[in-house]
Amino acid sequence: MSRFQTPLLLIFGMVVLGGLASLIGSEQLNFTLTEMLIRMVVVIGIYLFVGNSGVMSFGHIGFMSIGAYATAWMTLPPEWKQVMLTGLPVVFQDNTYPFPVAVLASGLAAAGVALFLGIAIMRLSGLAASIATFAFLAIVFSVYSNWESVTGGTSSVIGIPTVVGPWIAVGFVCGAIVAAHAFQVSRVGLMLRASRDDEVAAQSSAVEIVRMRLLAFVASAFLVGVGGALYAHFLGVLTTDAFYLALSFVTLSMLVVGGLQSLTGAVVGTLAVTLIVEVLRGLERGLDLGASHIALPRGSQEIGLGLALALVLIFRPSGLSGGKEAAWPRKRG
Amino acid sequence: MALLTVENLHVSYGGVTAVRGLSLSVNEGEVVSILGPNGAGKSSTLAVIAGGVAPRAGRVTYAGQDITGGRAEEIARSGISLVPEGRHVFATLTVEENLAVGTYMHKGKADIAGVLERFPRLKERRDFPAGRLSGGEQQMLVIARAMLAKPKLMLVDEPSLGLAPLIIDQVYDILLDLRRQGMSLLIVEQSTSRILKHADRIYVLRGGAVQLEDTAANLRDGEAIKRAYFGFDEGAA
Amino acid sequence: MISLIQNLIDALSLGSLYALVALGIGLLFGILRLINLAHGDFITVGAYALIVPSTEAVAQLAIGGFHPILLLPSIALIVVILALLTDALVFRPLRRAAQPSLMIASFAVSYIIQNGLILIYGARPKNLNLWPALTGQIALGELRLPTLQIVTIVTTLVLMIGLALFLKRTSYGVQMRAAAEDFRMARYLGVRGNLVIGMAFAISGVLAAVVSLLFLSQTGSLETGLGVPLALFGLVAVVIGGMGSLVGAVVGGFLVGAIVTLLQAYLPVEMRSFRDAFAFAFVIVILLWRPSGLIRAKAFDQRV
Numbered sequence: 091m092s093r094f095q096t097p098l099l100l101i102f103g104m105v106v107l108g109g110l111a112s113l114i115g116s117e118q119l120n121f122t123l124t125e126m127l128i129r130m131v132v133v134i135g136i137y138l139f140v141g142n143s144g145v146m147s148f149g150h151i152g153f154m155s156i157g158a159y160a161t162a163w164m165t166l167p168p169e170w171k172q173v174m175l176t177g178l179p180v181v182f183q184d185n186t187y188p189f190p191v192a193v194l195a196s197g198l199a200a201a202g203v204a205l206f207l208g209i210a211i212m213r214l215s216g217l218a219a220s221i222a223t224f225a226f227l228a229i230v231f232s233v234y235s236n237w238e239s240v241t242g243g244t245s246s247v248i249g250i251p252t253v254v255g256p257w258i259a260v261g262f263v264c265g266a267i268v269a270a271h272a273f274q275v276s277r278v279g280l281m282l283r284a285s286r287d288d289e290v291a292a293q294s295s296a297v298e299i300v301r302m303r304l305l306a307f308v309a310s311a312f313l314v315g316v317g318g319a320l321y322a323h324f325l326g327v328l329t330t331d332a333f334y335l336a337l338s339f340v341t342l343s344m345l346v347v348g349g350l351q352s353l354t355g356a357v358v359g360t361l362a363v364t365l366i367v368e369v370l371r372g373l374e375r376g377l378d379l380g381a382s383h384i385a386l387p388r389g390s391q392e393i394g395l396g397l398a399l400a401l402v403l404i405f406r407p408s409g410l411s412g413g414k415e416a417a418w419p420r421k422r423g
Numbered sequence: 424m425a426l427l428t429v430e431n432l433h434v435s436y437g438g439v440t441a442v443r444g445l446s447l448s449v450n451e452g453e454v455v456s457i458l459g460p461n462g463a464g465k466s467s468t469l470a471v472i473a474g475g476v477a478p479r480a481g482r483v484t485y486a487g488q489d490i491t492g493g494r495a496e497e498i499a500r501s502g503i504s505l506v507p508e509g510r511h512v513f514a515t516l517t518v519e520e521n522l523a524v525g526t527y528m529h530k531g532k533a534d535i536a537g538v539l540e541r542f543p544r545l546k547e548r549r550d551f552p553a554g555r556l557s558g559g560e561q562q563m564l565v566i567a568r569a570m571l572a573k574p575k576l577m578l579v580d581e582p583s584l585g586l587a588p589l590i591i592d593q594v595y596d597i598l599l600d601l602r603r604q605g606m607s608l609l610i611v612e613q614s615t616s617r618i619l620k621h622a623d624r625i626y627v628l629r630g631g632a633v634q635l636e637d638t639a640a641n642l643r644d645g646e647a648i649k650r651a652y653f654g655f656d657e658g659a660a
Numbered sequence: 661m662i663s664l665i666q667n668l669i670d671a672l673s674l675g676s677l678y679a680l681v682a683l684g685i686g687l688l689f690g691i692l693r694l695i696n697l698a699h700g701d702f703i704t705v706g707a708y709a710l711i712v713p714s715t716e717a718v719a720q721l722a723i724g725g726f727h728p729i730l731l732l733p734s735i736a737l738i739v740v741i742l743a744l745l746t747d748a749l750v751f752r753p754l755r756r757a758a759q760p761s762l763m764i765a766s767f768a769v770s771y772i773i774q775n776g777l778i779l780i781y782g783a784r785p786k787n788l789n790l791w792p793a794l795t796g797q798i799a800l801g802e803l804r805l806p807t808l809q810i811v812t813i814v815t816t817l818v819l820m821i822g823l824a825l826f827l828k829r830t831s832y833g834v835q836m837r838a839a840a841e842d843f844r845m846a847r848y849l850g851v852r853g854n855l856v857i858g859m860a861f862a863i864s865g866v867l868a869a870v871v872s873l874l875f876l877s878q879t880g881s882l883e884t885g886l887g888v889p890l891a892l893f894g895l896v897a898v899v900i901g902g903m904g905s906l907v908g909a910v911v912g913g914f915l916v917g918a919i920v921t922l923l924q925a926y927l928p929v930e931m932r933s934f935r936d937a938f939a940f941a942f943v944i945v946i947l948l949w950r951p952s953g954l955i956r957a958k959a960f961d962q963r964v
Contacts (some may be wrong), residue, residue: 146760146763146764148763148767210944210948211944211947211948214947214948214951215951216759216760217695217759217903218899218947218951220760220763221695221895221899221943221947222943222944222947224892224895225896225940225941225943225944226940226944228892228936228937228940229937229940229941232934232936232937232940233934233937236933236934236937237934335888336771339767339768339771342764342767343768346761346764387779388778388779388783389775389776389778389779390779392771392772392774392775392778393772393775393776393779395771396768396769396771396772396775397768397772399764399765399768400750400765400768400769400772403754403757403761403764403765403768404750404753404754407757407761473848474847475844475847475848494847494853495844495847495848495853496847496848496850496851496852496853499847499848499849499850500850504848504849505848507845507848511842511844511845513837513838513841513842513845513846514841515837515841516834516837516838516841520834520837520838521838523831523834524834524835524838524846524849524851525849525850527831527834527835527849527850527851528849528850568849569849572849572850
């Protein structure tokens with residue numbers, strides 16, 4: 091039982107959150123909550139690689155982009171695709187696939203790209219690998235922004251079925267939590283974490299480490315790709331610049347604020363950053379205090395998030411979770 | 424009079440304790456040596472004195488001033504020069520530039536030419552990148568560089584490590600020369616033979632604490648050192 | 661022949677810009693092991709500092725209206741102050757932090773600066789024609805050379821020679837090189853760490869300021885993200901050239917300039933829009949082929 095208390099606690103928390111939201115029943119709240127939960131899938135996905143391997147990735151939002159567009163190709167109405175996305179292969183142009191198939195396939199597409207990329211870059215040192223992931227993000231962005239016949243280029247792709255609401259999102263978050271937890275307590279996960287903590291151990295079996303990192307990279311890209319697909323089915327609209335530096339920054343902030351080294355950190359960080367952002371966004375819209383209307387200028391929300399991240403890095407480098415996992419309160423003996 | 428005193432020093436890195444409750448002192452004009460096996464806490468002690476590492480507890484006093492946890496550059500400027508283990512030359516800088524780095528803290532012109540006279544090999548290679556020197560030449564260079572900082576106290580970490588015996592003799596010749604000029608030296612070594620000849624006093628460290636402290640003259644036969652070094656019981660040995 | 665020379669000049673002037681950016685990034689990396697993702701935003705601030713702060717759609721020149729002799733130092737000063745502030749507020753408290761934390765912190769700085777600019781100047785791009793005189797051409801026989809490109813190349817050469825002289829001939833320069841190679845040892849020899857780091861930030865700021873003026877003269881448009889692609893290409897140049905080597909940064913900058921120009925000139929038309937993707941893919945290839953870059957910095961090798 092105690093082995094599973096972390097995922098159970100986290101899942102319990104998410105279900106309570108979903109329940110509370112549906113009790114309140116505000117549309118705005120549901121929207122915010124769903125978006126947050128989808129980001130949580132993505133952040134848990136990034137955590138699966140970064141947290142276990144200790145290698146920073148700036149490129150995972152590229153996998154999100156890949157997942158989001160893949161599901162769009164599979165689920166958009168054929169008439170639309172045949173006019174707007176003329177470069178798509180005929181299999182995609184003539185057919186639509188059901189949501190579960192499309193989401194799964196999107197995750198697999200991202201995982202496939204990650205396998206290809208990972209074989210190349212996982213043997214690099216931490217810093218070089220981080221820079222390579224950055225280059226990857228720039229490549230995905232550049233290709234998707236310019237490949238008009240397949241992605242619509244800089245114009246939006248619209249009309250993706252919006253089937254994802256809070257409960258579906260809660261379901262996927264739970265799945266992501268279970269998957270990430272299963273990985274980190276598996277033999278591979280434990281060994282990878284040991285290699286992260288101890289450079290010397292890492293050098294003793296370099297080939298093995300590279301293989302384990304690769305596995306984590308692919309699994310993590312799968313989750314992030316699924317997150318991208320969910321995002322597409324939540325908004326219904328895709329633009330390539332939604333998957334670039336700004337979203338990379340927000341998701342990395344979530345991971346760092348919560349604490350890079352624990353699954354609980356990924357979950358808590360997503361909650362905390364969403365809270366910060368929403369409060370600031372509310373302040374940007376303005377407060378009515380008596381007769382006067384006070385509002386923060388546009389841009390305050392982002393600046394606030396940037397400051398929050400910097401403060402966490404300086405004053406609490408292991409994040410809100412302190413690198414620990416959620417557990418039942420225990421009596422100290 | 425004690426130039427340097429270290430009292431009850433504790434150092435730890437993360438969860439690992441390297442030094443526990445160490446005290447020592449160096450008097451003016453004295454050559455003091457710290458002996459001990461790997462991991463005894465010798466290098467950590469030097470690093471704390473030189474300001475490279477902040478101690479968990481304890482006090483370092485130099486020339487009557489508390490310098491505990493001070494910044495490395497300020498401690499260097501107050502007259503303590505560290506020659507760390509492993510010959511840290513600036514590999515892409517020339518020999519002469521390496522020497523120059525040691526002189527910048529003094530406003531007046533330091534005597535690079537004079538020091539080069541003392542080291543003919545370095546003089547020949549003054550325009551070479553320091554990374555291309557041999558191990559012995561690099562050791563000479565770091566000592567020469569430390570000399571140019573004109574310290575009152577020089578901390579030398581394992582000056583003989585990885586060098587041929589002939590070169591070690593040269594290194595010690597220079598160190599003894601410095602002493603004759605009135606400099607105090609605190610030398611860390613692993614091997615005992617040479618240091619017993621040259622030091623005034625010896626501390627033997629093991630497990631981060633002083634096991635034995637005495638004058639070199641009293642320890643000349645080496646038996647007591649061996650016992651402290653390897654941790655044999657007085658009776659058992 | 662003419663078009664070849666033209667391409668060469670294009671490559672050199674683009675490479676000059678990238679080399680200056682790469683130097684700014686490489687200098688900080690050398691000393692702090694910091695990959696400063698905010699360097700591009702230093703450039704952006706330099707460009708915005710030319711105009712009156714307002715969210716109006718039309719840009720009003722402020723410092724931009726000064727005589728160049730006054731304009732250059734003013735912009736440089738502003739960017740240097742920004743760079744020093746960044747160090748004091750963010751990077752100094754993180755001196756002992758791990759490398760990924762530093763990189764993320766610089767990402768945060770970048771995000772804050774960009775949104776700060778939006779807050780002050782609004783998010784819409786603004787047109788700004790800084791030095792109209794530079795848009796002309798110099799005719800050399802049949803060859804017509806754009807004045808701006810020549811100015812860019814010459815400015816870059818002057819700055820590089822200046823920087824090289826500073827690093828080689830002055831005591832501060834030698835201290836900076838020593839610190840870049842072995843920061844701790846340099847401090848043991850009395851080199852003041854924060855002073856050296858401050859100088860590196862300041863020089864990096866001056867380089868960014870010059871790039872902002874050159875780049876703005878080329879594009880004629882202010883935009884809060886204008887420095888981002890420059891920083892990305894500069895980072896690419898640093899990696900290709902060899903992290904921790906300033907010569908490598910310069911070589912990398914010119915190489916990236918050449919690659920981008922060649923791709924632009926010789927890729928089939930329908931592939932041209934993927935130019936940047938090819939350039940970034942090239943980074944990954946270089947990293948795989950030579951993880952430490954073309955020119956390998958010894959100090960960096962030992963530490964990683």
